[in-house]
Each structure stands twice: as structure tokens, then as C-alpha cells.
Amino acid sequence: MTATTTSPLPYRSLIWLAVATFSTGIDGYVLAGLLPKIAADLSVTEALAGQLVSVFALTSAIAAPVLGAATSGWERRRTIVLSLAVFVLGNLIVGLAPGYSVALSGRVVAALGASLLNAAISSYVIHLAPEQHRGKALSFVLGGWMTATALGVPVGLLLGQSSWRFPLIMVAVVGTIALIGIMIKLPHLRLPVTTLAERLTPLRQPRLVAGLLVTTGILCASYTCFTYAVLILGPTHRAGWMIILIMFGYGLASMLGNAFTGRLADRFTPLRVLTVILIGLLLNSLVGAVAFQVASLSAIAVLGLVWFFVAGIGNGGAAVPQQARLASMAPQSAAIVMALNASAISLGSALGSGLGGASLTAGLAPYELLGVAAIVLTATLILHLVVARLTARRTAAAAA
Structure with a gap:
């Protein structure tokens, strides 16, 4: 058959x-x-x-x-x-x-x-x-x-x-x-x-390589914290059933983000949607890092969940606009670009888990991983804006 x-x-x-x-x-x-x-x-x-x-x-x-x-x-x-x-x-x-x-x-x-x-x-x-x-x-x-x-x-x-x-x-x-x-x-x-x-041909475009690194940066920041989420949330949510419910909530938040931003990317441009998501993820990490540092334990019990679920929405929602933007950079090689993007996702996950582990080994407290993620997101946002500028110039040159 x-x-x-x-x-x-x-x-x-x-x-x-x-x-x-x-x-x-x-x-x-x-x-x-x-x-x-x-x-x-x-x-x-x-x-x-x-x-x-x-x-x-x-x-x-x-x-x-x-x-x-x-x-x-x-x-x-x-x-x-x-x-x-x-x-x-x-x-x-x-x-x-x-x-x-x-x-x-x-x-x-x-x-x-x-x-x-x-x-x-x-x-x-x-x-x-x-x-x-x-x-x-x-x-x-x-x-x-x-x-x-x-x-x-x-x-x-x-x-x-x-x-x-x-x-x-x-x-x-x-x-x-x-x-x-x-x-x-x-x-x-x-x-x-x-x-x-042939599969690696799109990598000859520096702009596309930079775009793939944006994917890596998003996943690196995500897994820096997600891999050790049990340690970050553990002081205020010790019971096993709490962690199960929290992970269930994170999964629902990711699904919601994926579905919602998919529709937004159709209505607006993937570039604008992704920019808003990256800014939101960065602000969420910064606010969360400050909250874990200065808030009382009872407040952290609530604010920690807010940080985690917002991160779930952002991380789940980044996939659709990022894939759409990458595919538009090399429309004739979309299938290959998606395969390379999958590798960029895995690379970001590996770097994030490794970075989080190295940070803990160096003596950082688990909640301080939010600050590490914020640094990664800052670099990722800058790279994203550079790619957007290069894409705009290329589009203008092609139109001229």
C-alpha cells in the first residue's frame, strides 16, 4: 500500500x-x-x-x-x-x-x-x-x-x-x-x-541562522528554569500533588498560548506577535526574580505560580509566530528550515538545562535562575530585533 x-x-x-x-x-x-x-x-x-x-x-x-x-x-x-x-x-x-x-x-x-x-x-x-x-x-x-x-x-x-x-x-x-x-x-x-x-543549504543565509538562534535562545531561557521548576517552587509547594497540579496548569497554559498566538499571527504579523511575546517573557522573568528576592513566603506562593504559568503561555505561544517567520525567510526550503528549527529547539533545551545545572553548582539559589533566564532573554530579544531590521532592509531592497 x-x-x-x-x-x-x-x-x-x-x-x-x-x-x-x-x-x-x-x-x-x-x-x-x-x-x-x-x-x-x-x-x-x-x-x-x-x-x-x-x-x-x-x-x-x-x-x-x-x-x-x-x-x-x-x-x-x-x-x-x-x-x-x-x-x-x-x-x-x-x-x-x-x-x-x-x-x-x-x-x-x-x-x-x-x-x-x-x-x-x-x-x-x-x-x-x-x-x-x-x-x-x-x-x-x-x-x-x-x-x-x-x-x-x-x-x-x-x-x-x-x-x-x-x-x-x-x-x-x-x-x-x-x-x-x-x-x-x-x-x-x-x-x-x-x-x-542539501539539508544545510539554508544555513548559508546569516539572517536565517540568526533567526534559528532566536529559537535556541527562547528554549534556553525556558529550560534554564523549567528543568529545575520543582526546586524553584519547592519551598512553597512541597507536596507531590501540588507539583502535579502545577505541571498540569503549565501544560494548559502552553496549549492556550499556542492556540491564542496562532490566531494573532494570522491577524497581525508573526514578527509583531513574537516581539510582544519576547518582551513579555523578559518582563515576567525580571518581575519574578525580584518577587522571589523581596516578597514574603506567602506572597511567593502566589507570585511563583503567576510567573510559572505566564512563562508557560509565552513559551507555548512563541512556537507558531517563530516558525511562520522562519518559513517566510526561505519559502523554497520551508521543510528543511523546519527541520533545522527542530534542532535549534533541542539545542536550546540542552543549553538551558546545562546552564541551569551549572548555575546551581556554582552556588546560585534555585530562584536566582530567573535572573539567568532574564539575561538569556535580553540577548535573544536583541538578536530578534537585529533579524527584524535585516529582514526589513532586504524587503525594502527587493521592492526597490
């Missing part, structure tokens, strides 16, 4: 891809809420436990374009099945790891599978769905990730109260279910072969 772009939207096939992205979404967020338990069980510091998040993101950032080019000639369903199987295996290794080094190795294995899986799924959906329904199809499949943020992560954290290993086993089980469904229901699909050099 071969997929064609003239067939109606095949939700019975796409649902299994959504389940696959659901499993990767849980994996991407759940460990951040379990750092104290992981550190205690593996006999490492919480900052070192946070590197389980960093190494996953860094491996994904490096591996995605390389593995994507290396497997571009493979049949797409085969690629998806293999990458999902590797992802499941990696999570089993982490979930059963007797020590930190084995857990770290398992995260590398899981990241290799996830990096190839995400790229393969995106390219599959774009070519499977009719052109007039591609946005709907991508939204449906990638909705698995957003659902994982709002639903899967709290469930994983609930399981993690008994053992931090249970959520990893849950991810492996969900991934296995998706694997079986994909093998049974997903049509075969072959795409044109692309080389790594």
Missing part, C-alpha cells in the same frame, strides 16, 4: 502517529518534575540529575539533521518504526538503569530514536495529507505532544511519586502501542533522497 497526496485525510492512520508524539512529549517534560527523586535514587546531585534532560536535548539537536539525511532514502514507515523502537528501548534502559551512567546512556539512545522519529513523522504527514489539509494533519499529529504536556506529564508525575522509573516504563508502553498501530495501519511512503549538504 502506497500513500498518495490525493487521498482524503486518513485519521485512522494518523492517530497512531499522534500516539507516538504523545509518548515523546511525556518523555520530554516528565523528568523535570522528578529531579529530587532521581538524584536521591541514583546518588547524584539534583544539578547532575538535570543533565539527563540536557543530554537528551543535545543529542537530538546534533543527531536530527545527520540521521535525517542518512535515512532520507529509506521508506518512511520503516524509518518511523525503527526510530520509535530505538526510542522505546532507550526509555527501558533508563527505567531499569542500576546507576547514573547507564541512565545517561539510555537517554542518549532514546534521543537518537526521538530525533529521527520527529523528523520522519513531520515529513510523512506533509507528503501523506492533501495539500489543502496539511495544516490540519500536522496539527492533529503534533497535538499528541501538546496533549502529553497537559495530560501525560501529570499522569507520569503521579506514577513517579512511587518511583521515578514508572513514568519511563509508561512512555515505553505507550510507544510500543503506537509502534504496533503504525505497523498495522500506516501506509508505505517513499520520498526523494536528500543529502546532508
Whole structure:
């Protein structure tokens, strides 16, 4: 059976891809809420436990374009099945790891599978769905990730109260279910072969590279705090059920931001929407940093949640306008640019987790990570404005 772009939207096939992205979404967020338990069980510091998040993101950032080019000639369903199987295996290794080094190795294995899986799924959906329904199809499949943020992560954290290993086993089980469904229901699909050099062609544009670094900066600032959110909010929200509810709220805030800014980007320009979001994230970090420093403990209990949920809205809302702006910079290479943007996201996540861990190791208090994030956001906002200026000049020159 071969997929064609003239067939109606095949939700019975796409649902299994959504389940696959659901499993990767849980994996991407759940460990951040379990750092104290992981550190205690593996006999490492919480900052070192946070590197389980960093190494996953860094491996994904490096591996995605390389593995994507290396497997571009493979049949797409085969690629998806293999990458999902590797992802499941990696999570089993982490979930059963007797020590930190084995857990770290398992995260590398899981990241290799996830990096190839995400790229393969995106390219599959774009070519499977009719052109007039591609946005709907991508939204449906990638909705698995957003659902994982709002639903899967709290469930994983609930399981993690008994053992931090249970959520990893849950991810492996969900991934296995998706694997079986994909093998049974997903049509075969072959795409044109692309080389790594062809995939990296857009990087010859300095303006586009700077735009990708804006993505990296946003995610770096986000993960500097999100990875250690349990430590930041811990003094005022100690109970496990509180953290679960807070993470659930963060997921809903991210979904709200994503949906709201998507409509704003259609009404206004992606550039304006992204500028407002970056300014909002920066102000939120600065106000939050001051509040944690000077406010009373009872006030921090409220202001800390306000900071966290506003950050969720901003971080979730930045994705749509940023992707739209990047695609407009190289419309003939939009698919490749989106793949590079995925690597920029993973790189930012890795840098943020690493920066937060290094800051804690250097002696900073967890709440002082908000100030570190503010510094990163300041640099990101400046870079964003530079890219906007260069784009405006290029547009004016083209018009002249």
C-alpha cells in the first residue's frame, strides 16, 4: 500500500502517529518534575540529575539533521518504526538503569530514536495529507505532544511519586502501542533522497541562522528554569500533588498560548506577535526574580505560580509566530528550515538545562535562575530585533 497526496485525510492512520508524539512529549517534560527523586535514587546531585534532560536535548539537536539525511532514502514507515523502537528501548534502559551512567546512556539512545522519529513523522504527514489539509494533519499529529504536556506529564508525575522509573516504563508502553498501530495501519511512503549538504543549504543565509538562534535562545531561557521548576517552587509547594497540579496548569497554559498566538499571527504579523511575546517573557522573568528576592513566603506562593504559568503561555505561544517567520525567510526550503528549527529547539533545551545545572553548582539559589533566564532573554530579544531590521532592509531592497 502506497500513500498518495490525493487521498482524503486518513485519521485512522494518523492517530497512531499522534500516539507516538504523545509518548515523546511525556518523555520530554516528565523528568523535570522528578529531579529530587532521581538524584536521591541514583546518588547524584539534583544539578547532575538535570543533565539527563540536557543530554537528551543535545543529542537530538546534533543527531536530527545527520540521521535525517542518512535515512532520507529509506521508506518512511520503516524509518518511523525503527526510530520509535530505538526510542522505546532507550526509555527501558533508563527505567531499569542500576546507576547514573547507564541512565545517561539510555537517554542518549532514546534521543537518537526521538530525533529521527520527529523528523520522519513531520515529513510523512506533509507528503501523506492533501495539500489543502496539511495544516490540519500536522496539527492533529503534533497535538499528541501538546496533549502529553497537559495530560501525560501529570499522569507520569503521579506514577513517579512511587518511583521515578514508572513514568519511563509508561512512555515505553505507550510507544510500543503506537509502534504496533503504525505497523498495522500506516501506509508505505517513499520520498526523494536528500543529502546532508542539501539539508544545510539554508544555513548559508546569516539572517536565517540568526533567526534559528532566536529559537535556541527562547528554549534556553525556558529550560534554564523549567528543568529545575520543582526546586524553584519547592519551598512553597512541597507536596507531590501540588507539583502535579502545577505541571498540569503549565501544560494548559502552553496549549492556550499556542492556540491564542496562532490566531494573532494570522491577524497581525508573526514578527509583531513574537516581539510582544519576547518582551513579555523578559518582563515576567525580571518581575519574578525580584518577587522571589523581596516578597514574603506567602506572597511567593502566589507570585511563583503567576510567573510559572505566564512563562508557560509565552513559551507555548512563541512556537507558531517563530516558525511562520522562519518559513517566510526561505519559502523554497520551508521543510528543511523546519527541520533545522527542530534542532535549534533541542539545542536550546540542552543549553538551558546545562546552564541551569551549572548555575546551581556554582552556588546560585534555585530562584536566582530567573535572573539567568532574564539575561538569556535580553540577548535573544536583541538578536530578534537585529533579524527584524535585516529582514526589513532586504524587503525594502527587493521592492526597490
